[in-house]
Amino acid sequence: MNTLQLSIIHRLPQSYRWLDGFAGAKVEPIPQNGQSAEDTLVALKLLSPDGDNAWPVMHKLSQALSDIEVDCSVLECEGEPCLFVNCQDEFAATCRLKNFGVAIAEPFSRQNPF
Numbered sequence: 001m002n003t004l005q006l007s008i009i010h011r012l013p014q015s016y017r018w019l020d021g022f023a024g025a026k027v028e029p030i031p032q033n034g035q036s037a038e039d040t041l042v043a044l045k046l047l048s049p050d051g052d053n054a055w056p057v058m059h060k061l062s063q064a065l066s067d068i069e070v071d072c073s074v075l076e077c078e079g080e081p082c083l084f085v086n087c088q089d090e091f092a093a094t095c096r097l098k099n100f101g102v103a104i105a106e107p108f109s110r111q112n113p114f
Helices: 050-066 089-100
Strands: 006-009 016-018 028-031 041-048 070-075 078-085 103-105
Touching: 016 041, 028 078, 041 050, 041 089, 050 070, 050 089, 078 089, 089 103
Parallel strands: 006 103
Antiparallel strands: 006 041, 016 028, 041 078, 070 078
């Protein structure tokens, strides 16, 4: 069975940017009050699978995005592999991943219907 179809990812709430001199290799969080710029990155993290099983899945996801020429990098963040894409490419990336059978966990607010 295809492991991508069993994968669930979510977007980390923090925005990132490439660390000076380490584009494609290291990121740093952008302060909450920081200016939004064209070079802002979003991080997509696997909810499942996790641990050592996450790395090969993230590399497959990265390849799927590379196939449609969406620049991305798989780097460790918060102790887990994360897929970093440019903010402008986030919708194309999530659309591509959904087409590969990856579930995208999205936050929602519970509203009382009464």
